Amino acid sequence: xxxxxxxxxxxxxxxxxxxxxxxxxxxxxxxxxxxxxxxxxxxxxxxxxxxxxxxxxxxxxxxxxxxxxxxxxxxxxxxxxxxxxxxxxxxxxxxxxxxxxxxxxxxxxxxxxxxxxxxxxxxxxxxxxxxxxxxxxxxxxxxxxxxxxxxxxxxxxxxxxxxxxx
Amino acid sequence: xxxxxxxxxxxxxxxxxxxxxxxxxxxxxxxxxxxxxxxxxxxxxxxxxxxxxxxxxxxxxxxxxxxxxxxxxxxxxxxxxxxxxxxxxxxxxxxxxxxxxxxxxxxxxxxx
Numbered sequence: 001x002x003x004x005x006x007x008x009x010x011x012x013x014x015x016x017x018x019x020x021x022x023x024x025x026x027x028x029x030x031x032x033x034x035x036x037x038x039x040x041x042x043x044x045x046x047x048x049x050x051x052x053x054x055x056x057x058x059x060x061x062x063x064x065x066x067x068x069x070x071x072x073x074x075x076x077x078x079x080x081x082x083x084x085x086x087x088x089x090x091x092x093x094x095x096x097x098x099x100x101x102x103x104x105x106x107x108x109x110x111x112x113x114x115x116x117x118x119x120x121x122x123x124x125x126x127x128x129x130x131x132x133x134x135x136x137x138x139x140x141x142x143x144x145x146x147x148x149x150x151x152x153x154x155x156x157x158x159x160x161x162x163x164x165x166x
Numbered sequence: 167x168x169x170x171x172x173x174x175x176x177x178x179x180x181x182x183x184x185x186x187x188x189x190x191x192x193x194x195x196x197x198x199x200x201x202x203x204x205x206x207x208x209x210x211x212x213x214x215x216x217x218x219x220x221x222x223x224x225x226x227x228x229x230x231x232x233x234x235x236x237x238x239x240x241x242x243x244x245x246x247x248x249x250x251x252x253x254x255x256x257x258x259x260x261x262x263x264x265x266x267x268x269x270x271x272x273x274x275x276x277x278x
Contacts, residue, residue, distance in 0.1 A: 050244030052173045053253060094220045096235045099175035133215050135174060135235065165177060 050099070057099035059165045065105070067097045069137075069159040073111070076125060076144050077152045088144040089128075090155055094136065097161060101134045105163030111142035113153045122151045134163075167192065167201075170233040171253040171264060172220050173246055182239030183218070185262040190230060194218040201230050236264055243267040 047059040055069035073090035080088040090111075097105070109127030130139025142155040167187050176182065186193045190202035201223055204210045209222040220233040238246070246267055247253070255262055 048244055050175055050246070051248060052175070052238075052246035053248050053250050054172060054174060057175060096172045096174045096220060100177050100180070100237065102177060131215060135237075136215065136220065138215060 052098050054096050055098035055159075057097070059099065063164045063166045065099060065101055065163055065165040067099060067105070067159070067161040069095065069098070069157075069161070071095065071140060071157045071159070073140070073142050073155045073157050075152045076113070076142055076155050077150065080144075082144075082147060082150050084146040087146045088150070090142045092130065092139040092141045094138045095140070096136045099165065101161070101163040101165060103163060104132045104134050105161040107132055107137065107159060107161045109140060110158045110160075111155045112158060113155050118151070118153055119149075122149045122153050124148060125155060127157055129159075132161075137161075167230045167232070167258065168254065168256050169262065170231075170250065171255065171262075172233055172235045173238050173242075173253065173264075173266060174235060175242070175244070176237035176239055178240065180237055180239065182242070182264065183234075183236040185234065185236065185264070186260060187257045187262065188259055192232070192234070194234060201232070204230060238264070238266050241268050243269050 047061045049056070049058040051057070055067055057065060057067045059065050071093055073093065076090055077088045078091050080086045082088050107129055109129050111125040111127045113123030113125065115123075125142040125144045128139070128141050128143050129137050131137070137159065140157055140159070142157060167190070169185070169187075169192070181195075184195055190200065190204075192199045192201060195218075199217070199219075201210070204223050204225045206225050206228065209224040211222050212219045218234050218236075220235055223230065223232040225231070243266070247265075252265060255265070
């Protein structure tokens with residue numbers, strides 16, 4: 001990979017994008033000149049993006065890959081007893097990434113309850129993933145801190161995985 | 167056997183997953199998985215991550231249900247149908263056709 005300062009990278013002039021002929025004007029900061037590239041050339045820099053039932057992915061030209069996944073987890077009180085030893089938690093789910101990584105990615109799991117009709121305490125939870133591989137995640141669940149509430153609330157989880165595709 | 171396919175865009179050049187069914191045996195990329203031990207009304211949970219299954223394997227009404235991860239090859243389009251129902255196949259014997267959307271064939275160049 002060629003090391004470049006941010007100031008040296010081409011900058012997109014968003015307001016001037018001409019979608020009628022697929023020409024994207026950019027500023028080349030290294031020469032302080034404006035030039036145009038085709039949409040095809042621009043996409044080569046982005047790499048590739050796509051979607052399938054497992055989520056959405058983007059593969060950047062420098063080898064970075066980012067995946068976004070949304071999963072329904074069901075009720076936060078499906079398991080556990082609300083104690084420190086057995087906190088309330090949703091059922092665990094497994095899944096595949098929308099696109100394979102070459103190594104296990106770095107993952108954040110953000111659980112989210114409904115916005116309306118429930119308090120902050122009732123929708124407070126943290127995400128847990130038991131195992132992560134280059135192709136899959138295992139044991140994704142939302143876990144409620146002990147003793148805060150016994151109200152059943154359905155949760156979703158939003159996963160962001162960042163790694164490499166080459 | 168009712169198989170829910172879980173498609174993953176493979177790494178560049180990675181072969182597309184090959185699946186076949188023979189009775190209660192599911193073969194994925196040449197590795198056979200004998201699922202005959204899954205009882206009626208029961209379920210099995212594959213252990214570890216060195217297998218192609220996602221979630222549990224169940225049997226209802228005599229039929230096996232499972233979810234299998236599949237790598238889509240380079241001929242697959244980037245954007246695939248997101249409706250999970252699109253990816254459910256019912257196979258008793260033989261190879262499984264992966265219902266992926268394919269990239270358009272490149273137009274052949276006319277040779278003068």
